[in-house]
Amino acid sequence: EVQLVESGGGLVQPGGSLRLSCAASGFTFSSYSMNWVRQAPGKGLEWVSYISSSSSTIYYADSVKGRFTISRDNAKNSLYLQMNSLRDEDTAVYYCAREAGTPLAGDYWGQGTLVTVSS
Amino acid sequence: QSALTQPPSASGSPGQSVTISCTGTSSDVGGYNYVSWYQQHPGKAPKLMIYEVSKRPSGVPDRFSGSKSGNTASLTVSGLQAEDEADYYCSSYAGSNNFRGVFGGGTKLTVL
Numbered sequence: 001e002v003q004l005v006e007s008g009g010g011l012v013q014p015g016g017s018l019r020l021s022c023a024a025s026g027f028t029f030s031s032y033s034m035n036w037v038r039q040a041p042g043k044g045l046e047w048v049s050y051i052s053s054s055s056s057t058i059y060y061a062d063s064v065k066g067r068f069t070i071s072r073d074n075a076k077n078s079l080y081l082q083m084n085s086l087r088d089e090d091t092a093v094y095y096c097a098r099e100a101g102t103p104l105a106g107d108y109w110g111q112g113t114l115v116t117v118s119s
Numbered sequence: 120q121s122a123l124t125q126p127p128s129a130s131g132s133p134g135q136s137v138t139i140s141c142t143g144t145s146s147d148v149g150g151y152n153y154v155s156w157y158q159q160h161p162g163k164a165p166k167l168m169i170y171e172v173s174k175r176p177s178g179v180p181d182r183f184s185g186s187k188s189g190n191t192a193s194l195t196v197s198g199l200q201a202e203d204e205a206d207y208y209c210s211s212y213a214g215s216n217n218f219r220g221v222f223g224g225g226t227k228l229t230v231l
Contacts, residue, residue: 035219037165044122045157045165045208050219059219095164103212104220105155105170112164 002026002108004096009113016086016117022079022096022110030054030074033099035106036081038092038115047104048094049081064090086117123148123209123223130229131199139226141192141209147221149190153212156185156194159225160205168207169194196228204230 008020022034036048049070050059058070069082079096093114097106124142131137141148141156148154154172157165167176169185172192182197192211196203209223 037222044225045159045210045222047210047220047222057215061218097165100167100170100176102155102170103151103153104210105153105167106157106165107167107170107176109164109166 002098004098004108004110006094006096006110006113009094009115011116011118012086013119014087014117017082017084018086018115020081020083020094020096020113020115022081024077024079024098027098027108029072029077034072034079035097035099035104036070036079036094037097037106037109038090038094039112040089040092043092046092050099051079083115086115088117091115091117121221123211123221125207125209125223125226127224128227128229130231131196132231133199133201135199136195136197137199137228138193138195139207139209139228141194141211141223143190143192143211143221145190147211147213148187148192150214151212152187153220154185154187154192155210156183156192157208157210158203158205159208165208199230201230204228 005023067085093112095112098108100107156169159165173185212220
């Protein structure tokens with residue numbers, strides 16, 4: 001069974017840092033591109049970052065470029081999102097999603113982890 | 120990186136059909152056949168319903184169908200059922216210029 005489990009969310013002050021993790025199981029993690037997608041409370045989905053299966057290609061939304069870093073460890077079946085210089089507007093549930101061989105088509109999603117940026 | 124445009128709400132009675140639109144530009148929806156649709160129930164993760172404009176993942180009922188004309192994609196739900204009440208989001212690939220894609224603002228589907 002394919003599973004994606006996010007962790008690392010929590011309450012952080014503006015300007016602080018947080019590292020999210022996404023543990024994958026039930027499939028060959030190293031064969032799939034992955035995305036981070038977030039959803040602010042009561043709002044819609046927002047694509048955040050993409051990483052190819054080999055980490056050779058990485059993209060970021062303009063809203064997080066220069067502050068967030070996506071990475072993966074295929075040996076540990078894990079995806080990461082290092083978030084620095086956090087702002088109030090980064091408050092959201094963060095989901096990791098497996099890309100189903102088609103750009104931005106996430107066929108499996110984690111349950112999400114809540115990041116709250118507040119003083 | 121502008122969001123795709125969806126109507127905020129849609130509704131229909133059980134058994135009826137409803138269509139949700141998703142309007143973008145020639146740089147995203149109109150430029151690629153990589154439009155996806157997601158269903159999201161409250162407190163749950165999104166679920167992929169349609170990919171590559173009109174393909175259904177295994178397990179998705181054939182009551183759900185997708186199409187595209189120019190810069191506008193559409194999701195049609197036929198034979199509405201109570202469990203179809205949810206938020207629906209479209210997404211589109213937008214080229215590889217340091218950017219993966221964009222989502223729509225979402226449509227709340229109400230089954231009357």
